[in-house]
Amino acid sequence: MEHMISKSLLLAIVLAPLLGAIIAGLFGRRIGRAGAHVVTILGVAASCAMSAWVLWQLVGQGAPAFNENVYTWFEVGGIEAHIGFMIDNLTAMMMVVVTFVSLLVHIYTIGYMHEDPGYQRFFSYISLFTFSMLMLVMSNNFLQLFFGWEAVGLVSYLLIGFWFKKPTAVFANLKAFLVNRVGDFGFLLGIAGVLLMFGSLDYGTVFANAPSIAGMKMAIVSDYEWSIATVICICLFIGAMGKSAQVPLHVWLPDSMEGPTPISALIHAATMVTAGIFMVARMSPLFELSQTALNFVLFIGATTAFWTGLIGIVQNDIKRVVAYSTLSQLGYMTVALGVSAYSAGVYHLMTHAFFKALLFLGAGSVIIGMHHEQDMRRMGGLKKYMPITYWTMLLGTLALVGTPFFSGFYSKDSIIEAAHHASEHGGWIGQYAYWAVLLGAFVTAFYSFRLLYMTFHGKEHFHDKAPAGYVEPEADSTEHAAAFAHEHGDDHAHGHQAHTPHESPWVVTLPLILLAIPSVLIGFFTAGPMLFGTDWSGHVEQLPFFLGAIDVNAAHDVMATLKKEVWHGPVAFALHGFQAPAFWLAFAGFALATVMYWWKPELPAKARKLFAWPVRVLENKYGFDALWIGGFAGGSLGLGKASRAIDTHVIDGVAVNGSARVVELVAALSRRAQSGYLFHYAFAMIVGLIVMLAVLIRYLN
Helix, strand or coil: CCCCCCHHHHHHHHHHHHHHHHHHHHCHHHHHHHHHHHHHHHHHHHHHHHHHHHHHHHHCCCCCCEEEEEEEEEEECCEEEEEEEEECHHHHHHHHHHHHHHHHHHHHHHHHCCCCCCHHHHHHHHHHHHHHHHHHHHECEHHHHHHHHHHHHHHHHHHHCCCCCCHHHHHHHHHHHHHHHHHHHHHHHHHHHHHHHHCCCEHHHHHHCHHHHCCCEEEEECCEEEEHHHHHHHHHHHHHHHHCCCCCCCCHHHHHHHCCHHHHHHHHHHCHHHHHHHHHHHCHHHHCCCHHHHHHHHHHHHHHHHHHHHHHHHCCEHHHHHHHHHHHHHHHHHHHHHCCCHHHHHHHHHHHHHHHHHHHHHHHHHHHHCCCCCEHHHCCCHHHCCHHHHHHHHHHHHHHCCCCCCHHHHHHHHHHHHHHHHHCCCHHHHHHHHHHHHHHHHHHHHHHHHHHHHHHCCCCCCCCCCCCCCCCCCCCCCCCHHHHHHHHCHHHHCCCCCCCCCCCCHHHHHHHHHHHHHHHHHHHHHHHHHHHCECCCCCCECCCCCECCECCCHHHCHHHHHHHHCCCCHHHHHHHHCCCHHHHHHHHHHHHHHHHHHHCCCHHHHHHHHCHHHHHHHHCHHHHHHHHHHHHHHHHHHHHHHHHHHHHHHHHHHHHHHHHHHHHHHHHHHHHHCCCCHHHHHHHHHHHHHHHHHHHHHHHC
């Protein structure tokens, strides 16, 4: 009982960022810029330190998992809604990742946003986002999970559209909000299904009784019956498809680069987009009941991993390249979930958080050094001007492409190995998934090194004429001129790139260094404990890290098979990686990028002409934007216009106004008959009598 996690400590972890957000948001003018960043950074730093302490208590001191309600929100008809926390190794790991990356983003923001007029508001938003994400991952029931789920969606809407006078930013945040609502509708249906079948929203109750619905079926369409577990899990996963940007609900994430760079790292590296991955891993007792649902997850993840990665190879905006990389890596995590390698999925979530945040913040550092230029065609040769940014981004890139001994290798290669094992028993979906993640290694290496070569190597293009297709940005309002100048640079007013590139200040480069360290080292020391149930060296057996947090059927336990076949410690695993096809495919991607963008820089233009049609398809993003914007959104607008026309011309024009006109016409005719002269009325009576007599005589005869 000595090492127990206290309820007050958990409340402090959640409320510290919220308090900072409230102070910076409501009293920003009084406390000033320095006060805003101090109070929010202190709140997140305290939350990070306490989260690390909780993780140490669970892992190092053997403290039992915590699952208690803090208070009852409401009780209606026997259904109770609680605010409570479930803290186990899965949750504690997520808490540390979220707060650590958030803390570094807060520090980075001091340098990146120092000229922005909305400085205090921005710090309030990112601190509020941290609170929302903690509520999501720490919840012990579906209702609180849904609250955190919607809260991160709301705050991301505010952050993506932070410069709310920029039309592109407003369009991007509206797009993100609406696409996420599609996924959230499915998520809500899944939660309703859970409540219907189990009569409770508490994780503990639902997971304990999950086997009871294993054989139950329900009719959805006509007499065709579906497994109830399949319906619930697919609905829940549709929510994850929206939040974690899986095809076809992925279209919002690249456009969200319209927001300031710090939120690209915060939302799209470690937190919001990984919420869906975390949720499915948490729901493993339910997903293990339905192979159909797992196959659905596997197919969607494989499609996202490969096909969205291809779009990254034709992007010229440095942030969008990293954004499509995020889409692809989220697909890898989803593939791991689909083959029941939940631990590999959340482990890649953790390692990816560090190196992807590093790459996003590194891209932001480049944008600062280039006086807020984002087009890689106007860069080149930055290595000598920005050495810290270059070397840290190189380390992040090596981790991303899965270079042996780097953190990304241990998580990414585990997923590929798990997919390979599943492909031997999983039919065509398993084969498709394996080839998707395998070929994805080539694509990832190609666009990653393409980014490095175009940005840091080769000829300097600072003073070149603008490339074809380049659109000079324009400020959208006087009110936001300062914000625009910060994002796009004052140079646009006086001819492009008037200054020599420079290294970013220490508040920008320090987070890069601190993120580079785990990007290189954390995989080597944690792969054994978190993936295979051994110590870091691989020689001493210990309890599985996610025991009690993730539930896998013995028949699906692909990680146990990998432990027997390929895990002999981090060194042997990495050495084995040099022989694996994924490494050689990644090396081929690196070699091709080296030839095209460093050795023979004239080749990309020729390749673009040679492969004009595939390039056009990729630039059009397979038509998904046209489908969503012109199809679903445009179709909805068309239906609205048709409805308005029917309402105006048929209902109002014919039914309502038409009946009024008929009454008016009848009244006008009747009014003419009422002349007021006695002889008119006598004449009408005589005519009426003659007509009546004529009808009567005809009837009698």
